[in-house]
Amino acid sequence: MPNFPIIDAHVHLYDPARIDYPWLASAPAIAGAFLPGDFDRARGEVEVDGIVFMEVDAAPGREEDEAHFVAELAAEDPRITGIVASAPVELGAGVAEHLGRLREVGLVRGVRRLIQDHADPDYCLSGNFLEGVREVGRAGMSFDICIRHWQFAQAVELVRRCPDVAFVLDHIAKPPIVEGTMEPWASTMRAMAELPNVVVKISGVVTEADHAEWRPEDVRPFIDHTVECFGFERCLFGSDWPVVNLAANYEAWVALLDDAFAGVSEEDLRRFYRDNTARTYGLTAA
Template identity: 45%
Template structure:
């Protein structure tokens, strides 16, 4: 186990008394409420120095309320170091009014708009979506790319049209681990990694495998390919907690990643578990 505190680039918090999460209905084993204290309790004995909240796909129209709530939490808990808020970028330049409201929150570091569940395969290539996305560069806000593996080609086209935006790929692009597929994800990830303004989160991997039977040996080739493609300068650890709990515990995931990079240098491991997330999300 690591002998220093980590910085977690990807944590979810929920409060169903304040916000709606329709997508969680019917998912067995997913806790309905999660606050900062729950993160630290779930992580033990791993010490989490700071973490980044990532939006939780609240019901339509609640993205500003979610950001305000998380900002309140961060004011009371300094280890909640950054926030990646939800913003409907498909509104195009008209979304700037919402963006200005979000920018009033001190923890704001980036934006995420889920692409993975969109019915339109070209959702992220719509002119209005790209126009909204390009607004982020002006304010030094990053964009979390959350997609399924078959959406990587369009994600590459999206990034190519936004060279001034800093991107980070969530969950290594969600490869089809459960059925053992590496291709075409393997080649597509390499192509995305060739774009210098894209980073990658080593997160959300075990939940793409069978939740009950996955093994370290099964997921290692996927994690190793992501590390090789992006290099240790552009990867960061993420727990994807609370969703992680569908497939394992927080300490288990830290241990698995630590084992995969066991033979890497101490500086490379610190970049993965601490330094890169701190730099990317400006947590220093």
């Protein structure tokens, strides 16, 4: 594991007793409350001194409540230095009032609105969605892209059409690891990396493999290709905890990355595990 404290760029914290998350009904293994104390038990010997909270697809209308809930957690746990909240960007310019309220929650650094569950791969290219994402950029926030691999080409076009927005590609675009195929994912990753306004989060990748029987050699080619395309200057570490628990545990995910990056310079490891996340999300306390 790294010999310095890391910043985790992708942590979910939630309590279904406080905020309703309908999708948890289909994921009973992670359907309970997952709070900072649970995170500490999960991380084991991995030293974490910074956490970016990632929205958890709260029930419609509860997005701002979720951001306030996490701000309450941050008041007790100063490691939570950034919040990526959900906002209805599909409203187009109408999302501006939502963003204004979110900005009042001092830790909100970015927005994510899930694309992955929309059957139409062109969903993120609708006029309203594009305008809503541009509003996120105008509000001084980044936009996290959460897609499945079959939506990847459209995500590249989204980034192209919003050149003034800073994007973060989550989970290396959820490649088809379980299928053992790299194309067209690999070529599309190369195309995405050519765009200067996007960085990539190497997070939760094992959940795209066979949850019960994955091996490091199944996952490594996808991680290696991502780093080859983006370089350590534009890659961020994220655990995707507790979703990662569906296929591994926190320490196992970090151990996989340690093996993948054996021989990498201390400078590049610090970029990956700390510095890039602090820069991307403007974590002044990191």
